[in-house]
Amino acid sequence: MNENLFTPFTTPTLLNLPAVVPIILFPMLLFPTSKHLVNNRLIAIQQNLTQLILKQMMMIHNTKGRTWSLMLVSLITFIATTNLLGLLPHTFTPTTQLSMNLAMAIPLWAGTVITGLRFKTKSSLAHFLPQGTPTLLIPMLVIIETISLFIQPVALAVRLTANITAGHLLMHLIGSAVLALSTINFLATSLTFVLLLLLTILEIAVALIQAYVFTLLVSLYLHDNT
Template identity: 50%
Template sequence: MPVGFFEQFASPTYLGIPLIAISMLAPWLLILAPGERWLTNRQLTLQASFIGAFNRELFSPLKLGGHKWAVLFTSLMLLLVSLNMLGLLPYTFTPTTQLSMSLALAVPIWLATVLIGMRNQPTESLGHLLPEGTPTPLIPILIIIETISLLIRPIALGVRLTANLTAGHLLIQLIATAVFVLSTLMPAVALLTAVVLFLLTLLEVAVAMIQAYVFVLLLSLYLQENV
């Protein structure tokens, strides 16, 4: 049991060696690669169906130029789902609960979408900073506001991902501590709290997948404005 509630957000070590690399690479062993057989197993079929549905949902609103990002966004989605699920396993660590990790994923891809828009369609990209029909006295103020809104996007992406996962893990930790304490004092209440903990864990699994999808979806919307 962790010494403090925030100990679960520190990377575990063994003999002074951080285990973050193992915790990040281990989930990828569960993602199978297609074999040479014509008939694949059910897991590969389900995996391919999930990736296909994700690509259709994500890239149908985008122009043809944005479809080049399919491999990157699909890989990012699978990576985030794997990392988000790590914190729900015992003796593991969730890298995306660290703001530095979330920002490291959000800032480069957001910056790439902005640079692509500035290179391919500079007029339309800069036009997003000033809505059409704006009164002349409000033009400088709106440009400043829209510029700040543009620059704050990657920070909002990283903070949203980190805050949602951190809040869920802390709530699970608090309820699990309550179950441990109440097990000797009030067993009936402890059993009811354990049921709530189980339901909350299922909700956290859904949150881990939804937050990964929302992260990639927002990046695709930023890309849609610049292609």
């Protein structure tokens, strides 16, 4: 039995050492690679999905923004596979940790901001003060825009953490209810189990959608700075 609802979200250890690093590296082993001239169906599907993601992400970018293609595809693939693997029994989801999500969000956000300041300095600084602002409101607007800029990576990380954690907690609660009702009422157990299956399907969709949303927002920040 778990001591509390948040026990599944504690970082696992192996020989008294944090096991987060091998857990994070494990999804990369699931992607097949081909050493032959003719690819099999699995690799062909993987390539088609990658091309579809690239097309959706990069159609709004110019040449400078498209240099981030590999980064964005790797990011959405990593987050999606990590979220999906976390739905398996007796597993750990690294994206439920705010520290890890901040470690992804802050460097990516900082990279887009630095890119904008380097290549579009005037345009990037112009975002802090909209055209036609009354003189009295200038200091207040600059402060507000600065705060909103620095809050972007926090919003990215918190959104991903909250959505994944909330879904896992709900599944844990309903799973506990199924076990508790199994010895009391068969009909109630069956209905609760069906609800758990539907929630599992929803969580699979949420895992993929959150990976797409995280990467799409990074792509939009990049678009504003290139």
